[in-house]
Amino acid sequence: MSAIGLVWPNLGRKPVRTVLTLMSLxxxxxxxxxxxxxxxxxxxxxxxxxxxxxxxxxxxxxxIDPLPVNxxxxxxxxxxxxxxTHADWFGGIYQEPRNFFPKFPVDPEGYFSxxxxxxIAPEQLAAFRxxxxxxxxxxxxAERFGWKIGDRIPIEGDIYPKRDGSRLWExxxxxxxxxxxxxxxxxxxxxxxxxxxxxxxxxxxxxxxFIVRVGNPEKxxxxxxxxxxxxxxxxxxxxxxxxxxxQREFAKQFGNIGLITTGILxxxxxxxxxxxxxxxxxxLRDRIPELAVLKTFGFTDGTVGSLVLAEAILLCVAxxxxxxxxxxxxxxxxxxxxxxxxxxxxVDWPIIAQGLALAVLLGAIxxxxxxxxxxxLTIVDALRERQA
Amino acid sequence: MPIVSLKEVAKSYRKGRxxxxxxxxxxxxxxxxxxxxxxxPSGSGKTTLLNLIGGLDNPTEGSVVVGGQxxxxxxxxxLARWRSRNIGFVFQFYNLLPVLNALRNVELPLLxxxxxxxxxxxxxxxxxxxxxxxxxxxxxxGELSGGQQQRVAIARAIVADPALLVCDEPTGDLDRxxxxxxxxxxxxxxxxxxxxxxxxxxxxxxxxxxxHILHLxxxxxxxxxx
Numbered sequence: 001m002s003a004i005g006l007v008w009p010n011l012g013r014k015p016v017r018t019v020l021t022l023m024s025l026x027x028x029x030x031x032x033x034x035x036x037x038x039x040x041x042x043x044x045x046x047x048x049x050x051x052x053x054x055x056x057x058x059x060x061x062x063x064i065d066p067l068p069v070n071x072x073x074x075x076x077x078x079x080x081x082x083x084x085t086h087a088d089w090f091g092g093i094y095q096e097p098r099n100f101f102p103k104f105p106v107d108p109e110g111y112f113s114x115x116x117x118x119x120i121a122p123e124q125l126a127a128f129r130x131x132x133x134x135x136x137x138x139x140x141x142a143e144r145f146g147w148k149i150g151d152r153i154p155i156e157g158d159i160y161p162k163r164d165g166s167r168l169w170e171x172x173x174x175x176x177x178x179x180x181x182x183x184x185x186x187x188x189x190x191x192x193x194x195x196x197x198x199x200x201x202x203x204x205x206x207x208x209x210f211i212v213r214v215g216n217p218e219k220x221x222x223x224x225x226x227x228x229x230x231x232x233x234x235x236x237x238x239x240x241x242x243x244x245x246x247q248r249e250f251a252k253q254f255g256n257i258g259l260i261t262t263g264i265l266x267x268x269x270x271x272x273x274x275x276x277x278x279x280x281x282x283x284l285r286d287r288i289p290e291l292a293v294l295k296t297f298g299f300t301d302g303t304v305g306s307l308v309l310a311e312a313i314l315l316c317v318a319x320x321x322x323x324x325x326x327x328x329x330x331x332x333x334x335x336x337x338x339x340x341x342x343x344x345x346x347v348d349w350p351i352i353a354q355g356l357a358l359a360v361l362l363g364a365i366x367x368x369x370x371x372x373x374x375x376x377l378t379i380v381d382a383l384r385e386r387q388a
Numbered sequence: 389m390p391i392v393s394l395k396e397v398a399k400s401y402r403k404g405r406x407x408x409x410x411x412x413x414x415x416x417x418x419x420x421x422x423x424x425x426x427x428x429p430s431g432s433g434k435t436t437l438l439n440l441i442g443g444l445d446n447p448t449e450g451s452v453v454v455g456g457q458x459x460x461x462x463x464x465x466x467l468a469r470w471r472s473r474n475i476g477f478v479f480q481f482y483n484l485l486p487v488l489n490a491l492r493n494v495e496l497p498l499l500x501x502x503x504x505x506x507x508x509x510x511x512x513x514x515x516x517x518x519x520x521x522x523x524x525x526x527x528x529x530g531e532l533s534g535g536q537q538q539r540v541a542i543a544r545a546i547v548a549d550p551a552l553l554v555c556d557e558p559t560g561d562l563d564r565x566x567x568x569x570x571x572x573x574x575x576x577x578x579x580x581x582x583x584x585x586x587x588x589x590x591x592x593x594x595x596x597x598x599x600h601i602l603h604l605x606x607x608x609x610x611x612x613x614x
Contacts, residue, residue: 009487293483296444297497298472300465379444383479384435 007310011318014283018315021279025319025359026326028272032355033327033347035261041345042257052217054114055224056246057210060237063089066206067236069197074230075210080223082215085110086193088208091159092169094145101141103155103189104208105196108136114213117180124149124175132195135171139178140185149173155189160200169199212240269362277366280312284370291374292382305375312367313360320359324352389456390417391552391584392441397450399436399607410436412607414450420551423578423585425598432604434588435556441586442554443471455551472500476545476583480557482537484529484544490516491525494543501548515543518581519573535566542573546583553577555587559594571597 011018057075059065066088075084090103108128112120120128120136128134137147147153151173161167171191179186197204214223224240231238284291291304299307328347399411411433418424418441426434439445440452443459452459455474462470484493494512503511516522519539521532529537538558545553555574559567575597577583587598595601603610 006485006488009485013487289481289483290485293477293479294496295468296442296471296475296477298468298470298500300468380439383444 004307004310006307007314010283010287010311011315013286017279017282021276021315022319022322024272024275025316026323028268029320029323029355029359030327031268031323032265032358033324033351034331035265036351036354037327037331037345037347039257039261040351052242052244053214053220054243055212055214055220055227055240056243057212057227057238057240058246059209060228060239063208065236066203066208067210067238069205069207071231071236071238072207072210075212075227078223078226078230080214080216080219080226081212083110083114083213084210085114086207086210087111088193088196088206089159090155090191090196091157092155093158094153094155099145101144101187101189103191105193106190107193108134108190111190111211112177114211117183118177118186119179120175120177124177127174128190128192131172131174132192133170133172134174135189135191136175136177137173137189138186139176140187141189142173142176147173147176149176153189157200160196160203162199163201165201209246211243269358273362273366276312276316276362277369280308280315280366280370283311284308284373288377288382291377292379295377295379301375301377304377305371308374309364309367309371312370313363316363316366317356317359320355320362324355328352389420391420391422391455392416392418392586393453394437394440395451395453397437397440397447397452399433399440399445400448410607411440411447414607414609416602416609418584418586420584421578421582423575423597423599424587425595425601426586426588426604427590427592427595427601428604430590433607434604437604438554438556438586438588441552442475442477443467469500472497472548474550474552476548476550476553478538478541478545478553478555478558480560482529482534482541482561484537484540486529489526489528490521490532490540490543493529493540494547496544497548512543512547515547516540518546518577519543533566534562535569538562538566538570539573542570542577546577546581551582551584553583553585555585557588557590559589559591564593567591567594 057067057071059067069086072084072086075081085107087104087106090105092103093099094101108125112118112125118138124136128136135153142148153171153173155169155171157167157169160169162169177186193207212223212227214220220242224242227240228238291308294304294307295301324347331345331347394414394416397411397414397416398409400407400409402408414437426437428434436445440447440459441454443452443454443462446460457470457474459467459470485496488496491509491512494515495508498508498511501508513522513525516525519542521536521539521543524532524536524540529540532540538561542553542558545555553574558574559570562570571594574585574587578585578599585598587594589595
């Protein structure tokens, strides 16, 4: 045992108090880890498979304004454009709202031609093309919901009712595609645009966005400007950006995520700071005679103060490490729901390092006053209190 | 040469605007190997005198010399280091750390030395054996009786082999039989191990174990009995 070895046993002095404090810290640091991971995912763009040779052409003013599908022919004429396809946001609910995943009506062959990193068996792609109500899903989605080819998947159209007023859209699963091994699962449900456009009650001939493959990525900016210039004076003006920038712009639609997460974390950690500081103050009050006795043995004021400070830091780091570890261990849970929307969510080393640094800082703040009190404690006064 | 020498020692405290004189003009020499009992009514200054001898407090006036060291010459850190090498403390309420077992409690004062971990544990075990608790090393204070806890506290006081033991009401929280055992142990440490013992007590029967008794009243030595 060393002098610093006194710190750990002291945390076991009041097990219930220590466990409750650790639980509070654990919850705070789980929240910290997740919110940081989400904020990083939002701000970095960071979609693993965002192609450098792809541009996204969106409505200039609002993502809910559709673009006419016949823009596709015009875009295809822009020099440097190799291929164009389109997609739309269907919305839709599968069984219940928490089963969220993006659902896009697309042109089957055009879509898989441009997203060449998404691999689908040729016969499944042919079935997708030839089946009016056909749909294909990523392997991750199929696994998540236990779907297999041949299944009929009902989706409630919360945005788009059908012509007959029904909101029930039924799709036949005809294929399962995979992303690249190192990329996150795309998590997207794809179905035929032609079927969708014919069957929907309104919005005919409109699409949400176009995806453009360019021959030379170095000319992407130039091509994007040319596309936007083409529709500048149209009521359907466009805004064209690289896929990565486009995804980042999409994420901004949710607001200033950095500010929101900072605000939430600030409130959480202020509360935790008060709770932990109270715990440390109580722990100090319980041990005043013992600290005085340490001083009688020759422990200096600085050593005794440092022991109390180290105890606060150890408590916070232990709680922080538990919280970060738990968050990292179950990050897959979060990814399932959010990755399709905001891209890959990872509890990576920078976030872990930030969390641990925050835990040390929190410990230092909550331990400072008790440590100063312990440092200033006079032996005679402390022992007199014990005898009183 | 006395192991403890006090010259014209006075101690006063300030309580708000009021100045309380606790000790006044104390001259005292204690010889090495003595077993001294300090007696007196509550508030007479016994514990204050013990604290001055143990280097826990500083006199307002006068000088305290222990083992040839003038305590007033030492800084706070120097005084702490001096205490760790020269004084063993025994308190009425034992003041053991409840989260550490007996061996580790006894080992505490040795953490400030350069001894290896193994040597520290060996010395602590020896001290526990001296006080008759060699077989209770792994017990935590809560698993020991009051008398056993005080024995552990005494082992902790002697583990660094100090020349002087200062004991503040060491039997004040014990029943008569256990108190006698503790006093016998202090006597053995005094006679067989050569420790000088200074003990504050209210209890005349406890004081009977000492070789000298000093009475304090209103901050002054009023009587010396052999």
